Amino acid sequence: MNIDQIGNEFDVIFIGSGMGSLCTASLLAQSYGKKVLVLEKHFQPGGFTHEFQRKQGKYHWDVGIHYVGDMQEDGLCRKISDKITRKKVQWKRMPEPFERLIFPSGAFDIYGNPETFKQDLKQKFPEENEAIERYFRDIKKTSNLFGKSIMMRLSPPPLDSVSGLLGKENGITLKDYLDANFKDQNLKGILAAQWGDYGLPPGKVAFAMHATLVQHYLNGGYYPIGGAGKIFEAIEPILEEQGGVVLSSVEAKEILISEGKVVGVKAQALRGSGSQRDFYAPVIVSCAGAYPTYTKLIPESYPIPFRERIKEFYNKEKMTTSVCLYLGLTESPARFGFKGENYWIFSSSDHDRNFSERNDWLGNEGEIPNLYLSFPSLKNPEAKSHTMDVITFTDYENFSKWKSEPWKKRGEDYKLLKEKITERILSTLESRFPGIRATVEYSELSTPVTNEHFTSHPDGAIYGMACVPERYQRERCPWFNVKTPIEGLYLTGADAASPGVAGAMMGGLAAALAVSGSADILKELRN
Numbered sequence: 001m002n003i004d005q006i007g008n009e010f011d012v013i014f015i016g017s018g019m020g021s022l023c024t025a026s027l028l029a030q031s032y033g034k035k036v037l038v039l040e041k042h043f044q045p046g047g048f049t050h051e052f053q054r055k056q057g058k059y060h061w062d063v064g065i066h067y068v069g070d071m072q073e074d075g076l077c078r079k080i081s082d083k084i085t086r087k088k089v090q091w092k093r094m095p096e097p098f099e100r101l102i103f104p105s106g107a108f109d110i111y112g113n114p115e116t117f118k119q120d121l122k123q124k125f126p127e128e129n130e131a132i133e134r135y136f137r138d139i140k141k142t143s144n145l146f147g148k149s150i151m152m153r154l155s156p157p158p159l160d161s162v163s164g165l166l167g168k169e170n171g172i173t174l175k176d177y178l179d180a181n182f183k184d185q186n187l188k189g190i191l192a193a194q195w196g197d198y199g200l201p202p203g204k205v206a207f208a209m210h211a212t213l214v215q216h217y218l219n220g221g222y223y224p225i226g227g228a229g230k231i232f233e234a235i236e237p238i239l240e241e242q243g244g245v246v247l248s249s250v251e252a253k254e255i256l257i258s259e260g261k262v263v264g265v266k267a268q269a270l271r272g273s274g275s276q277r278d279f280y281a282p283v284i285v286s287c288a289g290a291y292p293t294y295t296k297l298i299p300e301s302y303p304i305p306f307r308e309r310i311k312e313f314y315n316k317e318k319m320t321t322s323v324c325l326y327l328g329l330t331e332s333p334a335r336f337g338f339k340g341e342n343y344w345i346f347s348s349s350d351h352d353r354n355f356s357e358r359n360d361w362l363g364n365e366g367e368i369p370n371l372y373l374s375f376p377s378l379k380n381p382e383a384k385s386h387t388m389d390v391i392t393f394t395d396y397e398n399f400s401k402w403k404s405e406p407w408k409k410r411g412e413d414y415k416l417l418k419e420k421i422t423e424r425i426l427s428t429l430e431s432r433f434p435g436i437r438a439t440v441e442y443s444e445l446s447t448p449v450t451n452e453h454f455t456s457h458p459d460g461a462i463y464g465m466a467c468v469p470e471r472y473q474r475e476r477c478p479w480f481n482v483k484t485p486i487e488g489l490y491l492t493g494a495d496a497a498s499p500g501v502a503g504a505m506m507g508g509l510a511a512a513l514a515v516s517g518s519a520d521i522l523k524e525l526r527n
Helices: 019-032 076-085 115-125 128-154 159-166 172-180 185-191 193-197 207-216 229-239 290-297 307-317 351-356 412-433 448-455 500-516 520-526
Strands: 012-015 036-041 051-054 061-063 090-092 099-103 106-110 222-224 245-247 248-257 261-269 278-281 285-286 321-329 342-345 373-374 386-394 440-446 489-491
Touching: 012 019, 012 261, 019 076, 019 099, 019 285, 019 307, 019 500, 019 520, 036 248, 051 128, 051 185, 051 222, 051 500, 061 229, 061 321, 076 500, 099 185, 099 193, 106 115, 106 448, 115 128, 115 185, 128 172, 128 185, 128 207, 172 185, 172 207, 185 193, 193 342, 222 386, 229 245, 248 278, 248 290, 261 285, 285 500, 321 412, 321 448, 342 520, 412 440, 489 500
Parallel strands: 012 036, 012 285, 036 245, 099 342, 285 489
Antiparallel strands: 051 061, 090 222, 099 106, 248 261, 261 278, 321 386, 321 440, 342 373, 373 386
């Protein structure tokens, strides 16, 4: 269906088809019969839950889901997933250990059982037993405080309530907490090792964000059977039952506002006729991110009291980005000892140092020092070919000069840079896992400018705006609220809650509660 084949009036219009929009749209359609329109810039809907294929469909990869926590039968994320997909998406628990951390000093495995995790840490660092016990208590208390706030509605609690909960001497960043409670640097390195899941090192990230992330994965990691594309496949028919429509290759250009209220969205087709149309609804939900929503989609002529402040926040706390190498293999990665667990490879237990060196490898020779490895084909029992993802962090500036060039037509220099990076990654893998390079049949590198091209996320960021302590201070950063200063306009997705697919889903729940003005959805989830 294209932009010219549908009517122009809906109950709710969604900007972007990521997990936040899909969650909110499904809940509103099911519980309140809302007729929704979802506008997606990419030709493939689903945001970071979509998948792509190469070699005539032989190889499949998910672009954003590498694993999700809290998908055990009684987990809140599992309950939300079952509700929004009508249990059409099944989740497979990853093999144990589900995380393997590789440091110069040795390896440490994380199992999806909080008691096992705790006891393994105590056995390795017996002199820090008391601090380890306190850490798990603080993780749970802080995470529960944040989780309850999302459920009660709108924004996370002020960080002073978290500081009071932990003791003011513990500080606010993860580094502050670790330095105040632990002595062994190797232990600090293990506890902070999942920082790649929110994209900021201990010295920058709010302890509350880290606590929420660790608690989320305490019961292991899960992967959608059949791949992440099953999520959109399950939700689209639910929206269509109420007359809803999902339009891909259609970009939202402007949020239409009249007398302080939203009235619609100006949209443009990116393929075919290139038609531009106005669609109307009394409610608009943006999954585009707080920064693009307030600085690009809302007209400059409309007064937003914090527009300059959000620009300052963005420029000060640039969002983390990365490159991802997608590999198609002729043999199962199991041959090299992989079972489907994630591998985190670090050059140091000092993650602030690892982060600060995220660009150094581009100009140096030898191994890439910090890598994340994921094995979609080992996680998905329905996989018909062997695949692997390799991710390393970098900065957008290394690729920004090609930002205005069209996808797949960015010139010889861009191509050569991608080939150089691919070669470096493959050489690093080969040095650590001899023989693996010979199994690579297909490779494709994704860069920050590709992310930006398809998602409109500034700098090609994959996590939304930075989860620094300031983000959780309501008066200083009001742009993270689900409700906006404009009547009828709401945020969903990562910036309405926290990074990652599960965080975006929680943002989706928060937006549904705010739009409906009712807690009925929560009652349905509890039943």
